[in-house]
Amino acid sequence: MENKYNLKSPAVKRLMKEAAELRDPTEHYHAQPLDDNLFEWHFSVRGPPDSDFDGGVYHGRIVLPPEYPMKPPSIILLTPNGRFEVGKKICLSISGHHPETWQPSWSIRTALIAIIGFMPTKGEGAIGSLDYTPEERRALAKKSQDFCCESCGCSMRSALLALTPNSNPSAEDDKAKELAQQINFKAESSLSRQASESRGAESEPSTVTQGDTSTSAGQEFADGPRAEQAEASPATGVDGPQTPAAPSTGRPLSPRQRRAQQHSQQGQRDGRDPASRPVFPPAPRQPQDESHAGSAVLIVVLTLALAALIFRRIYLAQEYKFDYEL
Missing domain, CATH: 3.10.110.10 (Ubiquitin Conjugating Enzyme)
Known part of the structure; x- marks a missing residue:
């Protein structure tokens, strides 16, 4: 070998x-x-x-x-x-x-x-x-x-x-x-x-959904201490217990978290528990039919204007030709 x-x-x-x-x-x-x-x-x-x-x-x-x-x-x-x-x-x-x-x-x-x-x-x-x-x-x-x-x-x-x-x-x-x-x-x-x-990829959506309320509460605790102190004072007339805020996660708030934060703050001002407060549905979107109708009208107007210009051009050309033959 x-x-x-x-x-x-x-x-x-x-x-x-x-x-x-x-x-x-x-x-x-x-x-x-x-x-x-x-x-x-x-x-x-x-x-x-x-x-x-x-x-x-x-x-x-x-x-x-x-x-x-x-x-x-x-x-x-x-x-x-x-x-x-x-x-x-x-x-x-x-x-x-x-x-x-x-x-x-x-x-x-x-x-x-x-x-x-x-x-x-x-x-x-x-x-x-x-x-x-x-x-x-x-x-x-x-x-x-x-x-x-x-x-x-x-x-x-x-x-x-x-x-x-x-x-x-x-x-x-x-x-x-x-x-x-x-x-x-x-x-x-x-x-x-x-x-x-x-496992982390499968549980990521549910984790984010469950953590919206706690994250918004943590941001409220970090960004709004004055409002929290005012709500805790006797002059506010709030009789319900105050819910402790979770620590801030340091991440930027998403639109969903900001809405949850606004609902939480409004519920505390009204003296009600934010968890029991009904969640308002998001504002209805503007129907897109109006935008489509406006686009269609604009297209029709531009088409008519272009047709008028072409017709006027043809008419002037025919008139000039008639004068030239005379």
Whole structure:
């Protein structure tokens, strides 16, 4: 394979180095390139413990671009698992669907540990994601032991080392786990931000409607302290309780808020609660038929004037021609 590729290429150097580091399988993952293609790897990962995938061993492909590690790989699962679709590129923050989140410091080892960490999470409708029931996933975890890859000839029963209670992770595994945790956190943060933005967009109209009265009250408290003091004095004759004003929001008042403010001030002067005061309907708009009628009359007058000018011009021309012939 060394004679087939340019050893000066950064991608080839990086992949050959990672292939040497991942040559020996571990208890949780293993990955190696195909014999005839350095840019296609096959991997095996063990299902995370204390989850629906516990006891399962899952096989898949990693297709790397020529620009690796500057661009992310594409990850495809080959073993039915109930979390990712089989034979389809899955959408993760470490896969080719999200090149904007990929970092060159991540490696194939990081991707393998991140896949293990992503398996118990919800699909959330992402590309290549599934949301099977826990019972179906447990059944698929048991069947995964019988899977054997036709391309690389790897059997899931012997792909990984047996689990032992005294096994200690290596320094590379610890570093990869830290990076995988950052990937998981980053993915969760993006999902929560998208959910909050969607919820905020849906609730924005109702929030503005409910906040009109409080905003107008806050502006009244900030702009009109003299009027409020005069209304609170005994000389005004107001017997009803005074409603405390809300703090000002610092935003300019809309026409709707100004109308609410005027109604509130008028209600306080009359000694009634603005909330119980009936809301007056807005002034009716002037019918547009008058403007249309005026435009039509103007057009008719201009047309008649133009016709009169043309007729006079024709008449003068005919009179001049008649005089000339005489």
